[in-house]
Amino acid sequence: MGLLTVVSALSLLGAAHAEFNIVRHVAPAPRAKEAAALPPAEFSVPFTAKTPRRSSKKGALAALRGKPTKKIPGKKAPGAGGSTVAVDGSDFDEEYLTNVTIGGQHFSLIIDTGSSDTWVAQKGFNCFDLDGNPVSADTCAFGTPGLDTATSKTFQPFPNVSFNITYGDGEFLSGPVGFDTVSIGGLSVSHQEIGVPTLTAWEGDGINTGLIGLAFPGLTSVYNTTDPTKASGANQLPYNPLFLSAVSQKKVKNPFFSVALDRGTFDQQENDPFDPNLGFLSFGGIAPVPVTNTAVTVPVQGYSATTGLPSNAPGSEFFFYTVDVEAYTFPGSNHVITANNNTILDTGTTLNFVPTEVAAAYSAQFKPPATLDPDFGLYIVDCDAKVPAFNVVIGGKTFTVDARDQIIPAGTDDNGNIICITGTQDGGPDVDGDIFILGDVFLHNVVSTYNPVAGEVTLTQRAKY
Template identity: 80%
Template sequence: MGVLTVFVALSLLGATRSEYTFVRRVSLAPRSLEPAVLPAAEFAVPFTAKTPRRKSKKTALAALRGKSRALGGSSTVAVDGSDFDDEYLTNATIGGQHFSLIVDTGSSDTWVAQRGFNCFDLDENPVPEATCAFGTPGFNTAASKTFQPFPNVSFNITYGDGEFLSGPVGFDTVTIGGLSVARQEIGVPTLTAWEGDGINTGLIGLAFPDLTSVYNTTDPTKASAENQIPYNPLFLSAVSQKKVAHPFFSVALDRGTFDQQENDPFDPNLGFLAFGGIAPVPVVNTAVTVPIEGYSATGTPSNGPGSDFFFYTVEVEAYTFPGASVRPVGSPILDTGTTLNFMSTEVTTAYNAKFDPPAVLDEDAGLWVVECNATVPEFGVKIGGKTFTIDARDQILPAGTDDNGNIICISGTQDGGPDVADNIFILGDVFLHNVVATFNPVAAEITLTQRAKY
């Protein structure tokens, strides 16, 4: 996701809130910490469904935009890769009803389309319900014995590719694997513009409360910063209900093979989402725990305490590749909901020139295109004094075919705009395929652990 301002990033990853002005500010916590001790989580749940490619993801990729991401009593669920690994799904039960939901660390709301929803296209024209391509007819609030409505408020969110959802809000029991959260606040939209995959019926957001999208109005056109009602996202509700002994959740996203990404829209058991501990995949000794960077809503930069947290933003000390070690100004967010890495223009241009043959910028598409069999230069991300390497297989992605049926490939490292402090850059799935990312939203820390080769 390449953006020029933090506001645009919020539009892509959460609700559009034009009233906000965010300026990055750094926590007083030390810039690198000893790695946290992260025992394995206990439970794992595999999945076997199959899904076609999401049209909106295909469009978003072409436009250089992703959608808009340690002890006992823990739970782990397997994560499927759909849309040629562009999105990762997990099974969840809400009010006793079963759904497949997108896992997104770049947003905060858990929502599921309500049965009887009205479907729209991206121009806000009514279209048949099937056009939204949800995986089920939707959540039947009347059939849930545990659903309770939240009156006089509304859920309202717009994503960067034009998809939007709005409607009522309620509370219900949400269960993922062995983790069950009672009275979780969820959106149950009745107005939906969604270009679905035929499998997912909603999304699980795992970021911070201030990025949630519930408002003290029943009129979605009046949703604003002034009437926003922040609430605890799913995992923080689990923590407050003492459903996990320690406030960690962890993601390990597996890459698919090149052939799978090009030819098979669904890969079962493509990684894990773990609660209360580190995801159960082989790792090496390279690990570090670093603080999450906060933002100020006042427009005044500050290095003092009291940062407002929205995304999982981390400071990168350097991007390293042959002949270069670049210390960036802007900081990236870790986002499972974005396929590619979006770096600064300076880093992207220099790195893509190192492919053999060099990647070429397609001016019309705004994409760095590369030969599918090109030699990939090494790439490292230095965080907290540790360098995490990206496998070459993640740096060349199939992105469709040309008019002659030939596969077009793009670089996994794309342009996110100029390297300025108030820009938001993305370490997406290209990076996350190579690490286990373990999040502690209570302490505002992230532990990154290099995965073993797989």
């Protein structure tokens, strides 16, 4: 999912309670409908860099599943008006970045549908290790010195509040909040609220200097206090993330944004830490890549504002792009329950994380079978194994996941041999409290188009590439 852990994000719902637990249940959801007629995007940006999975994301997912932290190691398409920006990727297609201008200054930022804040480190930031000890600025490994708010002609401070976020492995970002002009591709949003942290414990990649979150306001991390120790759900100040600001400023005709993530080849993933032009982030319509006729529009799953339970009742609140999965189908899938109503679509997570029994049943179908490594909680597989078919049924439509996404190189052993893992992994038991993820392994195979205003997602099967 996005950089904020599921548990800490949803705990914002429980501001009036000392403790807060998310309990998964099968909620009656509105029915899927025929796919919305999506116009071509008005603006598209290519992903321009791919960067290694940060250890905080590994830690957040490990914390989510109650397991130890793991160490796992585009061409421009024709658009119909407006501009299109490409997305690149690096180190096993683990984080997708694109070029963004803030206050006239240029940055490479992570694109994340699993979080909501736009933030960029502020010039002169203080860097810390995960124990809170001051360290040199280069230890945080940002790609630039940071945003210089003093030289931005459009930056305006937001006094007496703070941006404050802590991640599953102890990384944190804290500091001022302001408003500035954010431009991405041909889209420019004025007076966008952003975090400009000055206190950073960040295990960066030397490329990105921050992140653009595209989920819902309930996940934003601005608080009505300047003391980070007092930030809580009780004084959270939700605000419009970047795309919702673009909608409110009428910068797009249609309230859609769309993501097409390209996969790298196995050789690229293993040998090349940087892949250019790996897809598109598009605004106002569907991303400009070839698609098939298989498509459906489904409602986003909400959560009760009082109990935190998945709910589509009036008053429920959106956080993530959570959808109902009707089934995972693969050889032997008829022997396990595969439906799940608490599954997040997340560009910020490489793998699929599905219920334990589903992952075990699918892994057993590889030839030779994938085996669970007890130390890392991951299914290891022969890099040349025969991959069983894997489909995801959402809204009555079946979406196929390419076999090339199901075997991923994940580094080498002590003898220099390549270690491979499966693309669909164990996300925990199918019990109350567990939330599951369809990450890039699934998203490489569809164009996902999000309508945060209507609370809908349209999935369209991509043509084989």
